[in-house]
Amino acid sequence: MKMKVKMNKTLIAGLILAAFMVLIALIGPFIAPHELNHQVKIEYVVGQDGDGYVVAPPVAPGSKEYPLGTDKNGYDLLTKLLHGAKYTIFLSIGIAVARVAVGGLIGLLLGFYVKPQREGKEGTGKASFWSVLNGIPIFLIVWLMMIGITINPAASPFAMSMILAVVLLVVGVPSVASTVKEKTLIIRERQFVTASRSLGAGGWRIIGSHLIPHLKESFLILIVQEIILVLTLFGQLALFNVFVGGTTMYFDPPEYHSRTSEWAGLIGHNRMSFYANEWIFYVPLAAYALLIIGFALVSKGLEQRYNKMFSKFSHF
Amino acid sequence: MLKVAGWSIMIPGILFFVFLFAMMPVLLQASPIDGTLQLSWEQGFQSLKDYFAGLGNGDSFQFYSGKNERSFWEWIGSYFVTSFYYVAAAGVAGTAIGLFVGIYFSLSEARITRSIVDFVGSLPDFVIVLIMQFAVVLVAREFDVVLFEVATLNSEEPAIALPLIAMIIIPANYMIRGVAMQMRLTLKEDYIGNAKARGLGKLYIVFYHALPNVLPFVKGDLHKLMGIIMGNLFIVEYLFNNNGVSMLIFTNAFVEQSGIYQYNIVVNGLLSFLALYLAGYAVIRAFLFLLGRVFLR
Numbered sequence: 288m289k290m291k292v293k294m295n296k297t298l299i300a301g302l303i304l305a306a307f308m309v310l311i312a313l314i315g316p317f318i319a320p321h322e323l324n325h326q327v328k329i330e331y332v333v334g335q336d337g338d339g340y341v342v343a344p345p346v347a348p349g350s351k352e353y354p355l356g357t358d359k360n361g362y363d364l365l366t367k368l369l370h371g372a373k374y375t376i377f378l379s380i381g382i383a384v385a386r387v388a389v390g391g392l393i394g395l396l397l398g399f400y401v402k403p404q405r406e407g408k409e410g411t412g413k414a415s416f417w418s419v420l421n422g423i424p425i426f427l428i429v430w431l432m433m434i435g436i437t438i439n440p441a442a443s444p445f446a447m448s449m450i451l452a453v454v455l456l457v458v459g460v461p462s463v464a465s466t467v468k469e470k471t472l473i474i475r476e477r478q479f480v481t482a483s484r485s486l487g488a489g490g491w492r493i494i495g496s497h498l499i500p501h502l503k504e505s506f507l508i509l510i511v512q513e514i515i516l517v518l519t520l521f522g523q524l525a526l527f528n529v530f531v532g533g534t535t536m537y538f539d540p541p542e543y544h545s546r547t548s549e550w551a552g553l554i555g556h557n558r559m560s561f562y563a564n565e566w567i568f569y570v571p572l573a574a575y576a577l578l579i580i581g582f583a584l585v586s587k588g589l590e591q592r593y594n595k596m597f598s599k600f601s602h603f
Numbered sequence: 604m605l606k607v608a609g610w611s612i613m614i615p616g617i618l619f620f621v622f623l624f625a626m627m628p629v630l631l632q633a634s635p636i637d638g639t640l641q642l643s644w645e646q647g648f649q650s651l652k653d654y655f656a657g658l659g660n661g662d663s664f665q666f667y668s669g670k671n672e673r674s675f676w677e678w679i680g681s682y683f684v685t686s687f688y689y690v691a692a693a694g695v696a697g698t699a700i701g702l703f704v705g706i707y708f709s710l711s712e713a714r715i716t717r718s719i720v721d722f723v724g725s726l727p728d729f730v731i732v733l734i735m736q737f738a739v740v741l742v743a744r745e746f747d748v749v750l751f752e753v754a755t756l757n758s759e760e761p762a763i764a765l766p767l768i769a770m771i772i773i774p775a776n777y778m779i780r781g782v783a784m785q786m787r788l789t790l791k792e793d794y795i796g797n798a799k800a801r802g803l804g805k806l807y808i809v810f811y812h813a814l815p816n817v818l819p820f821v822k823g824d825l826h827k828l829m830g831i832i833m834g835n836l837f838i839v840e841y842l843f844n845n846n847g848v849s850m851l852i853f854t855n856a857f858v859e860q861s862g863i864y865q866y867n868i869v870v871n872g873l874l875s876f877l878a879l880y881l882a883g884y885a886v887i888r889a890f891l892f893l894l895g896r897v898f899l900r
Binding site: 419420421422423424425426427428431432434435436440441442450515518519522523526527554558561562565568569572575576579580583584587 | 613617620621624625627628629630631632633639640721722725726727728729730733734736737740741826827829830833834837838841842852853856857864869873876877879880881
């Protein structure tokens with residue numbers, strides 16, 4: 288019983304953190320302290336006692352007006368984060384749900400209808416084919432697909448986000464499908480499936496009333512894990528200047544800005560700031576890491592909740 | 604024979620994907636007016652045709668780096684060796700650390716260390732690298748000690764230690780969690796209980812009864828581990844500015860200034876990348892083979 292209480296702690300902490308982030312994404316633009324285009328200009332402020340000081344971007348965090356500071360161009364970081372949150376959070380959740388829905392369906396059908404392969408040369412050949420391709424990281428493939436269209440696009444940020452979403456959906460479906468297929472293959476050998484089949488149930492009936500109910504916990508965990516994977520991809524792409532919603536590129540000197548202030552984009556844009564004005568670097572990074580930690584806690588909590596139910600005990 | 608047949612299907616298949624992926628930047632184009640997507644197959648096939656035509660006269664192995672024309676063969680050697688050094692180190696050290704720490708975790712509670720490992724494992728690779736760089740800068744500022752080079756700025760002072768640590772930490776972390784889980788499952792098996800009842804020592808059982816049953820799992824998971832290492836290689840080489848195969852692709856995919864896409868260097872780079880993958884895979888397999896020699900009876 289003691290274990291059970293502890294298990295839920297991880298899950299609850301994760302759920303609170305994730306819910307907080309979703310809330311920020313929902314109401315962020317309304318509670319932002321400044322307009323998105325509000326910019327700090329260099330000015331000389333004279334205090335009440337006559338002492339003057341210069342306010343110049345970037346403003347360090349901690350001031351009442353700019354709690355998280357501003358970036359090099361004088362834009363408030365908190366405002367940017369609050370406005371960008373909806374892209375980061377809703378897009379990652381949306382892509383993850385779509386990946387699991389499409390990949391899950393394909394996996395179920397493959398696992399249920401395709402005859403199991405004999406352990407033989409053919410199977411291993413196929414497996415090693417895909418695993419060698421696995422040597423090309425997914426974000427590189429996405430980078431190659433996006434880099435031609437992402438710089439200074441004519442399409443709206445929303446349209447660009449949707450294009451990226453479709454690309455990420457396509458590259459993510461195979462791994463989800465194969466995971467679900469593996470699980471389906473195990474369940475379809477169970478006796479209740481055989482019993483149901485001998486009673487005359489058809490394929491869809493078995494999938495609907497036996498396979499899906501048995502897999503629904505797996506699906507839930509899979510969605511949370513896919514959210515983390517999508518967020519990771521956002522971040523990796525952002526390092527290489529492919530931002531969610533498109534990249535605005537300025538020339539001389541070349542500078543890459545996120546059009547949506549999406550969090551990963553802010554990290555990619557500011558990643559070289561760790562030598563000086565380091566808050567520009569760590570504020571978006573902290574927000575992004577916190578988001579990932581939240582979902583990781585949810586995933587871990589769910590796993591603990593579902594997996595430990597019938598476990599045996601270690602001999603040591 | 605079957606193996607040969609498998610390879611003869613596999614290699615054209617892989618080549619097809621490499622040529623296709625490399626074609627993407629010219630294939631997918633957005634209209635400059637309203638931003639709608641267009642597929643320009645003509646241009647895509649043109650670059651493919653040029654590549655094959657260039658194979659004969661060597662044009663496919665010439666590329667522009669800035670304003671200088673360079674030969675792929677001249678550069679790939681040192682770049683490949685640099686990358687291979689990281690991949691091999693990450694693979695061997697990652698597997699070794701993963702196995703032994705994983706075994707330790709499966710045997711002891713080690714709550715705090717375990718949650719630290721879990722925590723690090725939940726963060727994306729590049730976040731870990733960025734935090735490491737930032738930590739070094741902070742230490743240098745506070746204590747005036749530069750622990751590691753944060754990035755390679757010139758060839759005299761390459762960053763070696765920090766990228767190496769970053770390359771090892773991430774696969775090791777993955778391995779630790781995998782091995783610990785598998786080990787815990789194995790220790791629940793009845794033959795372990797039997798061995799224990801026969802009065803064999805704990806360490807003897809772990810290394811000579813349980814470990815041989817965990818090693819196949821490690822072997823089965825190697826492709827996934829290599830996938831992690833290769834993805835990590837991109838991030839590490841890029842963030843530390845080290846000259847490896849992935850930087851060869853990224854810095855030269857588009858010619859500086861003119862922005863022309865160099866199809867040939869991307870294809871060549873991707874193929875060297877896959878060669879690197881296979882080389883790294885072979886190194887880990889050899890390492891596991893040696894390990895098996897020690898613990899399999």
